Every structure is written in structure tokens, then in C-alpha cells.
Amino acid sequence: MKKLVTSIVSIALVGAMLTACSSGGGNTGGNNGGNANTNDGASNAGTETAAEATTYPIDTDKTLSYWGEINGNLIGVKATHEDIPFFQEWQKVTGVDLEFTAPPSGQVKEAMNMLLASGDLPDLIEYNFIGDFPGGPEKAISDGYIIELNDLIDKYAPNLKKFLAENPDIDKMVKTDSGSYYVFPFIRYDEYLRVFQGPIVRKDWLDELGLPVPETIDEWTTMLRAFKEKKGAAAPLSFNSKPRFFNDSGNGAFSGAFGVNRGFYQEDGVIKFGPAEPGFKDYLKLMRDWYAEGLIDKNAATADTKALDSNMASGATGATIGNAGGGIGKWQPLVEANDPDAVLVAAPYPVLKKGDKPKFGQMNQAYASEGTVAITTAASDPELAVRMLDYGYSEEGRLFFNFGTEGVSYNMVDGYPTYTDLLMKNPDNLAPAQAISMYARGSYNGPFIQDKRYAEQFFALDTQKEAVNVWKNTDAAKHNLPPITPTPEESSEYATIMNDINTLVDEMMLKIILGTEPLDQYESYVEKMKSLNLDRAIEIQTAALGRFNNR
Numbered sequence: 246m247k248k249l250v251t252s253i254v255s256i257a258l259v260g261a262m263l264t265a266c267s268s269g270g271g272n273t274g275g276n277n278g279g280n281a282n283t284n285d286g287a288s289n290a291g292t293e294t295a296a297e298a299t300t301y302p303i304d305t306d307k308t309l310s311y312w313g314e315i316n317g318n319l320i321g322v323k324a325t326h327e328d329i330p331f332f333q334e335w336q337k338v339t340g341v342d343l344e345f346t347a348p349p350s351g352q353v354k355e356a357m358n359m360l361l362a363s364g365d366l367p368d369l370i371e372y373n374f375i376g377d378f379p380g381g382p383e384k385a386i387s388d389g390y391i392i393e394l395n396d397l398i399d400k401y402a403p404n405l406k407k408f409l410a411e412n413p414d415i416d417k418m419v420k421t422d423s424g425s426y427y428v429f430p431f432i433r434y435d436e437y438l439r440v441f442q443g444p445i446v447r448k449d450w451l452d453e454l455g456l457p458v459p460e461t462i463d464e465w466t467t468m469l470r471a472f473k474e475k476k477g478a479a480a481p482l483s484f485n486s487k488p489r490f491f492n493d494s495g496n497g498a499f500s501g502a503f504g505v506n507r508g509f510y511q512e513d514g515v516i517k518f519g520p521a522e523p524g525f526k527d528y529l530k531l532m533r534d535w536y537a538e539g540l541i542d543k544n545a546a547t548a549d550t551k552a553l554d555s556n557m558a559s560g561a562t563g564a565t566i567g568n569a570g571g572g573i574g575k576w577q578p579l580v581e582a583n584d585p586d587a588v589l590v591a592a593p594y595p596v597l598k599k600g601d602k603p604k605f606g607q608m609n610q611a612y613a614s615e616g617t618v619a620i621t622t623a624a625s626d627p628e629l630a631v632r633m634l635d636y637g638y639s640e641e642g643r644l645f646f647n648f649g650t651e652g653v654s655y656n657m658v659d660g661y662p663t664y665t666d667l668l669m670k671n672p673d674n675l676a677p678a679q680a681i682s683m684y685a686r687g688s689y690n691g692p693f694i695q696d697k698r699y700a701e702q703f704f705a706l707d708t709q710k711e712a713v714n715v716w717k718n719t720d721a722a723k724h725n726l727p728p729i730t731p732t733p734e735e736s737s738e739y740a741t742i743m744n745d746i747n748t749l750v751d752e753m754m755l756k757i758i759l760g761t762e763p764l765d766q767y768e769s770y771v772e773k774m775k776s777l778n779l780d781r782a783i784e785i786q787t788a789a790l791g792r793f794n795n796r
Contacts, residue, residue, distance in 0.1 A: 296403035299632040301641070302340025307626055309633070311343045312360065313371030313618075316689050317550055318571055318682040320350050322675065330684050334650055338641075341633040343369075351487040351549065353377070361390060366623035368630055371691075374428060375614035375728045379743070380736020382427035382619075387733045391619040392627060394426040401631040404638035405429065408694065418612035418728055422792045428617035429634040429692035433609055438695050442607035443716035444498060444592040445572055447563040448708075449584070450476050458592050461599050462502050462531065465564075469540040472563040480542035482535065483562040487549040490754055493566040497605025497721070500528040502595045506605045507750075509786055510724045516786045520750045521774050526767045532758045546755055558583060564592075569712040570688050570703050575676045577706060591712035594719055606719030614728055616690025637693030646693035649685035664702050677705060729789035742782045746774050 315326065326332045326345035336343050346367065348356030354377055360366070370391070374382045385391045398406050409416040419430045433439050451458060451468065454475060459465045472481040485492050497506040503524035509516055519525055535541045542548055542556065556562035558579035567573065573589050580587035594603035620630045636642040648655040648662040655662045664681070666672075671680040681688040687699030704710045731739040753770040756762040 379740030381730025
């Protein structure tokens with residue numbers, strides 16, 4: 246961001262528009278198959294028109310401006326994109342110089358508000374246009390912020406075009422209802438890559454206390470009490486609350502035991518909003534009771550990633566929600582440094598009755614809207630931007646994004662790209678999740694196709710590999726919504742409704758769980774949601790789901 250407009254009115258207007266939450270309420274779960282859209286108004290990536298191949302590095306003296314967040318694994322490790330070897334090398338291999346701007350960690354939406362209000366757009370924006378832009382990509386295009394990419398992909402992105410033509414179910418996800426391509430997508434190509442988050446507990450403490458890995462809510466309560474009373478854990482259950490309270494619970498951790506999650510989901514084709522369903526009150530009661538008993542971090546309302554890392558490393562926390570890589574992979578060496586016998590393992594998503602299958606859990610679809618890159622209407626050379634971005638879908642580019650630079654971060658061993666000790670046994674004591682993020686993007690998202698071979702090495706610990714199998718045992722695919730969006734005409738209405746409702750839900754959760762309001766206030770909050778036109782939001786979501794199914 247080069248300039249900031251000081252007009253409070255402008256920022257407030259755009260800010261109000263953008264603070265609405267995603268249509269999926271944080272869920273990016275299961276999808277429906279189907280053929281690629283062949284809308285006459287938009288060209289299809291599967292057409293026979295030959296896209297023009299690009300030779301890398303591109304011979305150009307132009308510089309493109311790039312706006313995007315620095316991965317959380319590198320917060321506190323590197324301050325800017327320019328300091329990160331991957332981004333240095335990306336410019337070299339593509340031949341395109343990039344001028345980076347990074348929004349503050351945890352404040353991406355707020356920074357985007359100001360960026361759009363400034364009117365001074367970069368060439369490229371890395372952003373979640375489905376989850377974080379009200380009205381979604383159609384609205385971003387019609388409002389004149391980003392450009393439709395159909396013709397440009399047809400002409401200058403042969404690698405992406407070929408991939409989408411060969412994968413029509415994914416092609417269906419990465420375009421809008423009207424058939425417009427709008428970003429260079431992040432693709433989790435193998436099913437093994439789509440589950441990576443869930444509950445994590447200290448197995449060594451459980452063994453010492455003679456307790457099993459918890460499966461039910463009652464077993465969780467018993468475990469947390471034991472962690473507090475017998476292990477002296479000051480924050481038995483701790484979690485990240487940035488950008489919103491209990492940020493990683495949106496997929497249904499704990500609330501799923503009561504049949505709901507934090508956002509929209511589908512039940513036999515009927516869309517529901519979790520916080521307005523009866524089970525959400527039971528979830529709030531559980532969390533309220535745990536907090537009052539000192540089983541949840543007393544600073545839970547404000548805890549960020551650094552606070553959670555500190556709690557895990559010090560032994561103040563024995564349970565959390567996290568990723569196999571950036572969670573277990575990052576925290577295991579931290580807890581070992583304090584206690585050589587420490588072991589972190591995955592726990593199933595909890596249920597009420599032992600033996601039941603969890604209704605919800607983290608499960609992404611092949612197309613994940615995070616880390617995707619759009620070209621703005623201010624781009625000085627859209628053709629160059631497309632050619633540069635198409636690199637991530639070439640064979641060479643896929644290796645680079647997933648594994649980094651051959652001879653530095655990986656070596657080809659019997660045809661298998663193998664991470665070097667620079668990443669897996671980093672001399673600066675960086676955890677593999679941090680080191681991989683320094684030299685590649687395999688461990689998080691971006692404009693490329695993720696490779697299963699990254700995970701086979703990234704999950705170096707048996708506990709990480711086992712975690713995926715534990716967490717994937719849910720019915721999330723039946724209930725999570727595909728990437729749906731309102732129409733541009735509905736988007737402002739939907740954004741206003743959900744901005745107000747999500748603000749209300751955040752307020753409700755904090756006040757009831759922290760004990761500043763009685764649990765009985767829940768019903769009054771549900772009435773407020775209805776008065777804010779929740780039924781209309783569900784109606785809009787239902788129509789959007791129908792359009793997606795008909796793409």
C-alpha cells in the first residue's frame with residue numbers, strides 16, 4: 246500500500262462492506278462434482294484454443310506490485326517478503342521483479358479495507374475473495390477491483406488451462422456462477438492434503454495420569470481437570486483467538502459434539518446457521534463452565550499465535566486445536582525443549598457418546614480460496630502477470646512451489662524431491678514448518694498445485710502422519726458447503742446482514758463464555774439474529790448453493 250486516504254467516510258464505507266464474513270462461515274469442506282460451466286458469456290479453460298507457452302525466466306524489465314500476507318510460520322522470523330528466500334527466488338525463476346506490500350498479521354481484512362478505500366491498487370492481490378470479500382469474486386469484478394481472467398488464461402496460461410481442462414470438478418469450483426475465472430487458484434490435488442487440523446493433546450501427560458486420549462466431551466472435561474490439578478497447567482486448553490475468538494473452532498471443534506458449527510452448513514440439502522441452532526447453547530454452556538473452572542486459558546479472548554506458542558512451550562497448556570504441520574510439527578520441539586519426554590498427538594473431534602462419528606471437522610476441498618492471486622484493474626501489464634503466475638502450474642513451477650530450489654532446499658533422489666537438512670534439521674533451529682515456509686510454499690497456500698510428496702516429508706513424525714487419519718474420520722464432507730457466493734445484486738444485502746450477525750455472534754460468545762452475561766441470554770441473541778434478517782441470509786445461501794450445483 247503506497248498511499249492511505251485520510252477520508253474517514255471513505256474508509257468507513259468500504260470497511261463496513263468488507264467486514265462481513267465468508268459465506269461458508271469458515272468452512273471449506275466437501276464439494277459436489279459436475280461438468281465445467283460452458284456459459285456463452287465466458288470462455289472455458291477446456292476449449293481447444295492453444296494458449297501461448299512462456300519461456301522462463303521471462304525477459305522483461307517491468308516490476309509488478311504484489312500485496313499479500315506473510316505466512317504465520319514466519320512471523321517473528323522474517324519481517325518482509327524481501328527477506329524470505331522463496332520470494333527472492335520466485336522473482337529469479339520467473340524473471341519478473343515484484344514489489345511487495347504485506348498487511349499486518351491478523352489484520353488482513355482491515356488492511357484490505359484501507360487499500361480499496363485508497364484507490365491505489367497494486368498489480369496483484371493475494372486474498373480470499375470467496376471467504377473475505379462480501380458478494381465474492383463476482384462482486385469484486387463488477388465493482389472494478391479485479392479483472393475477469395478467461396481470455397487471459399486462454400491466451401497466456403497454458404499450464405493452468407491444461408490442468409483445469411483435465412479436472413472438470415475442480416474447474417467448476419474455481420469459476421463463478423457466471424463462468425468467470427477470477428484468480429490463480431490454490432489446489433490441494435490429493436485427498437491426503439485436505440485434512441490437516443484438529444484437537445492436539447499432551448500424550449505423555451495422559452500416560453502419566455492413566456487417562457486415554459479423549460473421545461467424548463466428558464473425557465475432555467476429566468482430562469482438562471487433571472491437567473490443571475495434577476500437572477499444574479495454568480491454561481489446560483488454550484487456542485488462537487485472532488482474528489476472532491477461538492479462531493480455529495469454526496470447523497466444529499467441540500461445538501460439533503452438539504451438532505453445530507460456527508457458520509453455515511447443510512443438513513440433507515437444507516442450509517442452517519450454527520449459532521442460531523439449539524445445540525449452540527449447549528456448546529456455549531460447556532465452554533462457559535470450562536472457563537469458569539479455569540480449564541481454558543484466562544487470556545483466551547485475546548490470545549494470538551505467539552501466546553499459544555508460549556503456552557505450549559512452557560507447559561502451561563496441554564491441549565489445543567492446531568495443524569499437523571504448523572501445530573504438532575512446530576510445537577513438538579518446543580515442548581521437548583522444556584520436557585524431553587513430551588509427546589503431542591491428535592485427538593478425535595469430540596462427540597457426546599463414545600463410538601459416534603463426529604459430525605463436523607476440518608476438511609478442505611480441492612480448491613481452497615485462501616492464498617489465491619487476483620489481477621487488479623490497475624495492473625500495468627496483465628499479460629505479464631498471467632505469464633508469471635502460470636509458472637506455479639507448470640511441472641518446473643510445481644516442484645519449485647512445493648520444494649523450493651534444487652540443491653538448496655531439496656535434492657532429487659531416485660526421482661523423488663527430497664527436502665535437505667536445511668529444512669528438516671535447520672541449523673538455525675527453525676522448526677520444519679518454519680524452514681519450509683522460508684524456502685518453499687508447500688506447507689501452506691499460494692498460486693500453485695500442492696504436491697502430496699511435500700506432506701510425506703513435512704509430516705516427519707509418526708504422530709503427524711497418524712493425526713491426519715484421526716482427524717479425517719468425520720462426516721464433514723456431508724455438511725460443509727462448497728465455494729458458493731451471493732449474486733452481485735444480493736451481495737450488499739448479504740454483506741450487511743452477515744456483518745451485523747457475525748458481530749453479534751462474536752459478542753454473544755465472548756460475553757456468555759467469559760461469564761459477563763448469563764447463559765439464558767442466548768435466546769435473546771437468537772431473536773436479535775432473526776431481527777437482523779438471518780432468514781434472508783439463509784435464503785440467499787440456499788439460492789447460491791442451487792446455482793453452484795447447476796454450474
